[in-house]
Amino acid sequence: MISTSYSFAQVAAMMGGEVVKGSLETAVNPIYTDSRKPQANANSLFIAIKGDRHDGNLYVQELYERGQRNFVLSYIPIGLQIPDANVILVKDGLGALQSLAASHRKRYSYPVIGITGSNGKTTLKEWLYQLLHPHYQIVRSPRSYNSQLGVPLSVWLMNETHNLAIFEAGISLRGEMEKLEKILSPDIGIFTNIGDAHQENFQSTEEKIREKMNLFKHSKMLIFCKDHVKIAETVNKEFNREASPELRFWSTNEASHLKIISHKDDRNGTTITGIYKEIQMEIWIPFKHPAAIENACHCWLLMLELGISEAEISQSMKLLSPIEMRMEMLEGINGCVVLNDAYNSDVVSLGIALEYLRQQGKNKRRTAIVSDIAQSGEKGILLYSKVATLLKANGVERVIGIGAEISKFTALFDNFDAAFYIDTDAFLLGFMKEHFSNEDILLKGARSFAFERIGERLTEKTHETVLETDLNRITDNLNFIKSKLKPSTKIMAMVKAFAYGSGSYEVARLLQHSRVDYLAVAYADEGIALRKAGITLPILVLNPEFTAYRAMIDFDLEPQIFNFRTLHQFAKVLEQVNAGGRYSVHIKINTGMNRLGFDPEEITMLGKVLQSHSKLLEVGSVFSHLSASDDEAFELLTEKQLERFQNAIGELSKYLSEPFLKHILNSNGVTRHPEAQMDMVRIGLALYGLSSHPEARRHLKPAGKLITTVSQIRLVAVGEGIGYSPKQILSSTRKIAVLPIGYADGLPRKLGNGNWKVYINGSFAPIVGNVCMDMCMIDVTNIECKEGYRVEVFGDHADIYSMAIALETIPYEILTHVSQRVKRVYIQE
Numbered sequence: 001m002i003s004t005s006y007s008f009a010q011v012a013a014m015m016g017g018e019v020v021k022g023s024l025e026t027a028v029n030p031i032y033t034d035s036r037k038p039q040a041n042a043n044s045l046f047i048a049i050k051g052d053r054h055d056g057n058l059y060v061q062e063l064y065e066r067g068q069r070n071f072v073l074s075y076i077p078i079g080l081q082i083p084d085a086n087v088i089l090v091k092d093g094l095g096a097l098q099s100l101a102a103s104h105r106k107r108y109s110y111p112v113i114g115i116t117g118s119n120g121k122t123t124l125k126e127w128l129y130q131l132l133h134p135h136y137q138i139v140r141s142p143r144s145y146n147s148q149l150g151v152p153l154s155v156w157l158m159n160e161t162h163n164l165a166i167f168e169a170g171i172s173l174r175g176e177m178e179k180l181e182k183i184l185s186p187d188i189g190i191f192t193n194i195g196d197a198h199q200e201n202f203q204s205t206e207e208k209i210r211e212k213m214n215l216f217k218h219s220k221m222l223i224f225c226k227d228h229v230k231i232a233e234t235v236n237k238e239f240n241r242e243a244s245p246e247l248r249f250w251s252t253n254e255a256s257h258l259k260i261i262s263h264k265d266d267r268n269g270t271t272i273t274g275i276y277k278e279i280q281m282e283i284w285i286p287f288k289h290p291a292a293i294e295n296a297c298h299c300w301l302l303m304l305e306l307g308i309s310e311a312e313i314s315q316s317m318k319l320l321s322p323i324e325m326r327m328e329m330l331e332g333i334n335g336c337v338v339l340n341d342a343y344n345s346d347v348v349s350l351g352i353a354l355e356y357l358r359q360q361g362k363n364k365r366r367t368a369i370v371s372d373i374a375q376s377g378e379k380g381i382l383l384y385s386k387v388a389t390l391l392k393a394n395g396v397e398r399v400i401g402i403g404a405e406i407s408k409f410t411a412l413f414d415n416f417d418a419a420f421y422i423d424t425d426a427f428l429l430g431f432m433k434e435h436f437s438n439e440d441i442l443l444k445g446a447r448s449f450a451f452e453r454i455g456e457r458l459t460e461k462t463h464e465t466v467l468e469t470d471l472n473r474i475t476d477n478l479n480f481i482k483s484k485l486k487p488s489t490k491i492m493a494m495v496k497a498f499a500y501g502s503g504s505y506e507v508a509r510l511l512q513h514s515r516v517d518y519l520a521v522a523y524a525d526e527g528i529a530l531r532k533a534g535i536t537l538p539i540l541v542l543n544p545e546f547t548a549y550r551a552m553i554d555f556d557l558e559p560q561i562f563n564f565r566t567l568h569q570f571a572k573v574l575e576q577v578n579a580g581g582r583y584s585v586h587i588k589i590n591t592g593m594n595r596l597g598f599d600p601e602e603i604t605m606l607g608k609v610l611q612s613h614s615k616l617l618e619v620g621s622v623f624s625h626l627s628a629s630d631d632e633a634f635e636l637l638t639e640k641q642l643e644r645f646q647n648a649i650g651e652l653s654k655y656l657s658e659p660f661l662k663h664i665l666n667s668n669g670v671t672r673h674p675e676a677q678m679d680m681v682r683i684g685l686a687l688y689g690l691s692s693h694p695e696a697r698r699h700l701k702p703a704g705k706l707i708t709t710v711s712q713i714r715l716v717a718v719g720e721g722i723g724y725s726p727k728q729i730l731s732s733t734r735k736i737a738v739l740p741i742g743y744a745d746g747l748p749r750k751l752g753n754g755n756w757k758v759y760i761n762g763s764f765a766p767i768v769g770n771v772c773m774d775m776c777m778i779d780v781t782n783i784e785c786k787e788g789y790r791v792e793v794f795g796d797h798a799d800i801y802s803m804a805i806a807l808e809t810i811p812y813e814i815l816t817h818v819s820q821r822v823k824r825v826y827i828q829e
């Protein structure tokens with residue numbers, strides 16, 4: 001390890017904490033804060049962070065049992081038994097981590113570049129890395145690590161092999177930038193731009209700019225674009241003192257250090273011409289978006305200020321490549337899962353991807369296909385032995401190394417099932433499907449290795465329509481729901497109907513990691529499939545069928561009991577199976593939905609029967625379901641239901657000696673009636689980002705997108721019709737694109753003949769003619785597009801609420817109708 005390892009006593013001092021237990025000399029590195037990603041080794045340090053909803057201190061026992069020995073805690077949980085552990089006690093875990101990072105930062109005198117602004121921070125950071133790495137040994141923030149937690153974790157990566165650092169900083173609240181400034185103290189600042197994000201937490205755009213500008217309080221230089229008038233005004237107001245940073249700006253219309261005089265589209269890119277210190281110069285970038293041009297100008301000005309020559313700048317600008325910021329999890333051939341991470345190729349991002357594979361994968365066997373690692377800093381044997389250690393630590397058994405560099409170090413991979421190829425072509429030449437089955441495969445290649453070609457072979461794209469689920473959005477939605485709840489309220493996540501169409505296993509796995517309290521499925525089969533895939537959370541089965549009782553008991557699934565028949569039958573099976581102990585069941589009360597459940601008049605009797613079965617059954621919870629939580633017009637009905645439920649609970653409590661959980665709210669219930677949250681809420685639709693409540697809609701993020709690609713484009717002449725039994729004869733020539741999605745995939749036939757518009761290359765295109773079983777046609781006459789283009793059937797643009805209106809239905813039905821043959825893809829940033 002590089003010398004950034006501090007002793008336990010040093011770390012305590014840097015954090016302002018106190019060693020209450022253990023050895024002062026233990027060397028510490030790495031550090032981590034996520035208890036779901038244990039990295040236990042003799043030197044790893046777990047820092048417990050306590051938030052509003054989550055308390056890292058509570059997972060210390062569990063981590064200790066997995067071998068973790070060094071801890072930073074903000075209190076000692078009752079009953080904690082960690083005899084030979086080393087413990088630092090601090091006031092606040094996050095604050096301690098921030099102080100640690102700030103103090104670590106001070107050891108280095110090489111320049112730190114700090115980037116903030118509303119958009120483009122991550123792309124700008126990665127581009128600067130691409131442009132500057134021939135000149136410097138760079139350390140930079142992994143992915144978009146720019147938060148109160150991400151920034152200190154990034155700074156912790158600094159060591160003396162580097163001579164330049166590039167970090168991003170993002171905030172959403174007042175007062176946050178001040179803390180990040182203390183950790184980063186950037187020498188050079190870049191302010192990208194300002195937009196509307198997080199505006200709700202600030203009084204005005206000016207206030208938000210001022211807050212962000214705090215990052216540059218002690219900087220020597222600040223780079224920005226003067227065309228963002230509000231930024232320029234605020235900079236001038238705030239930074240006119242003696243010790244202010246030197247201001248360097250570019251502009252397209254005002255006198256500036258770098259004056260952009262033109263930018264022209266050509267050859268799939270843009271030529272930008274500017275004047276710097278009275279010299280006219282030019283760069284070409286392989287992008288056309290305004291956002292890319294802005295990023296390039298920020299980079300350009302910085303490089304000029306760093307003294308890099310015009311020729312070197314223009315050469316490296318040509319090679320800029322897009323930043324793929326997401327990891328894609330795909331269903332692969334022969335039961336494989338493929339995690340395609342094209343983000344970048346360095347050891348830090350390899351570590352992140354491996355952790356992700358460990359959390360989200362579903363097979364026991366893990367394989368990594370890794371190219372030469374393209375990073376600055378360490379090289380050769382040091383670098384690849386790190387790679388081998390990481391792979392081993394994450395349970396990888398099989399390694400396929402591709403590239404001339406990695407192939408030099410085959411000896412480091414002796415204790416893997418390993419194979420090496422000189423390039424991607426060499427690997428594909430010998431590729432056979434049979435070589436991969438029931439394994440989780442990480443694809444991690446530098447861009448030049450074009451691993452997407454391997455991805456295609458491993459995922460066998462037979463049908464080009466996919467339902468994409470954004471797992472980050474599910475996490476964000478869960479956090480939004482939590483923000484509406486008391487910290488003690490439990491959450492039951494509804495993953496019935498294949499997790500509302502999104503694919504139950506992956507979503508359940510994510511929810512288990514996010515530590516929800518319960519899952520619920522509709523049928524026993526769904527629960528059994530989750531158990532087989534390694535889900536250990538308690539699972540409620542809403543429609544337990546008599547024939548499945550035994551299997552449910554074998555797989556530890558808890559039934560909803562909704563009448564005396566199911567109660568007696570379940571008790572009887574329990575008696576026959578003689579499983580020992582008491583089995584948890586959930587009692588459903590009918591309060592007005594008039595679907596399943598015990599009626600109010602039956603509660604007394606129910607109490608008595610439950611008493612008589614008390615040796616076999618334990619009442620895990622008692623619950624009911626609101627029939628109109630989404631609609632204000634039914635407020636009286638909802639109130640009546642709440643009252644009936646309270647009465648039923650009161651009556652039932654007379655007969656049950658132990659406490660039980662009570663719950664009645666679903667997603668819309670939480671937004672409309674948070675006061676009725678009781679002990680637990682049952683959340684379905686909102687997890688997937690949908691709601692009927694306008695306020696909630698603004699905060700939730702729809703997680704599902706139905707995506708397809710253009711199969712064929714043709715011009716259809718005047719007088720012709722389109723598809724089966726054409727209703728219309730064309731009066732002008734039309735350009736028609738064929739899409740591989742039809743009613744058998746879940747695109748209802750009712751959406752044909754202009755009743756829905758899909759989104760393609762920035763425009764909306766109507767479906768024309770009747771929707772066929774496996775295909776449909778759209779009119780793209782005025783839209784620039786080609787075969788293979790991506791088409792959004794519903795998603796961020798073609799929104800599912802409007803589709804529901806067109807179909808006279810609700811989003812639930814649309815999501816659950818996407819057919820099983822549509823491949824599910826999971827996205828994670």
Ligand SMILES: *Cc1c(COP(=O)(O)O)cnc(C)c1O
Nearest residue numbers: 494625666667682683684685686
């Ligand atoms: C489906 C279901 C829920 C979840 O409802 P959403 O409106 O999707 O949040 C809650 N409770 C029961 C009994 C359900 O069947």
